[in-house]
Amino acid sequence: MKKEDISFGDWHRWLFGDAPPAFMGEVLLRALVMFVAVLLLMRLMGRRMKGEISVAELAVVLTFGAIIGGAMHQPKSGLLPGLAVLGAVLFMHRFTNWLAHKYHAVEVVEQGDAVLLLRDGVLDLAAMQQQALSQEQLFGLLRNENISQLGELRRVYFEVSGELSLYQLPTPVPGLSVRPPADAPTAALDGPAQGKKACATCGQVPAATDHAGGSCLRCGAANWQPAAWQAPKAA
Structure with missing residues (x-):
């Protein structure tokens, strides 16, 4: 956005940004889709994600926020790239958990030790x-x-x-x-x-x-x- 396009009294920009008001309905639908997708991924990641989480699991949760943000409210972003990245995060989480289960040294590096x-x-x-x-x-x-x-x-x-x-x-x-x-x-x-x-x-x-x-x-x-x-x- 250029400097001359910024006006303090531009309430349309304050409320809707550069998107038309009709995009609000699409945002709600996008948010619903991503919310359901995250719920499914949290379920697939196991019961630990519902309790006390480790450092690696906290990193996954924070990554979720970065992934779903653009897919939900940016007009130029589609849903499929966001869903694909969520799937990749699920794979990496499962893979690192498998490594940690198989090799104690990996578990110590990933999660630490008592x-x-x-x-x-x-x-x-x-x-x-x-x-x-x-x-x-x-x-x-x-x-x-x-x-x-x-x-x-x-x-x-x-x-x-x-x-x-x-x-x-x-x-x-x-x-x-x-x-x-x-x-x-x-x-x-x-x-x-x-x-x-x-x-x-x-x-x-x-x-x-x-x-x-x-x-x-x-x-x-x-x-x-x-x-x-x-x-x-x-x-």
């Missing part, structure tokens, strides 16, 4: 940094799972779906509280957490002799808070 974020109540800071996951984000996810402190956990895995898999200790030990700083616990007056501190950076709860240098022997931070502990719930 990452260990916590071991025996202590955070793996390097793994969290690699996954671009902050401590507060992780703690928020743990609070959603009714975890009050890290000493309840033996392992925490960050799955490829973005969910956490938790393996809890049979008997909790003192650990770093996952509550927000404004609601951080005070020093315990009795119980297993009495007199113990937890590193506010990695969650390490050292022995009393380890505090001599003032820094955490695991991560080097010098940021401590009272260790938290909660009695196991009665069965």
Whole structure:
């Protein structure tokens, strides 16, 4: 469109663009056809597309938007090219899933692998940094799972779906509280957490002799808070 063809008061261009008003009916029909086609493709791609999706599946969904956009509302675009590209995407999705099923290395490259974020109540800071996951984000996810402190956990895995898999200790030990700083616990007056501190950076709860240098022997931070502990719930 040339600069001289642009007029601020041209309401026809604002509402319909360069297409005639009659094209609106065709747009509705095109949208219906593409909507049905996408529904069929989502069904053919499997049940995973209806639940938590992987990175590859998210890429497919975003590609759908790019494919169907032009076929639905651009007068110069036909339906058949868009439908052909949708078919090609379906083939590539099926083919890469077959490769991932046959070769584990392909699955790891395409979807990633589970990452260990916590071991025996202590955070793996390097793994969290690699996954671009902050401590507060992780703690928020743990609070959603009714975890009050890290000493309840033996392992925490960050799955490829973005969910956490938790393996809890049979008997909790003192650990770093996952509550927000404004609601951080005070020093315990009795119980297993009495007199113990937890590193506010990695969650390490050292022995009393380890505090001599003032820094955490695991991560080097010098940021401590009272260790938290909660009695196991009665069965």
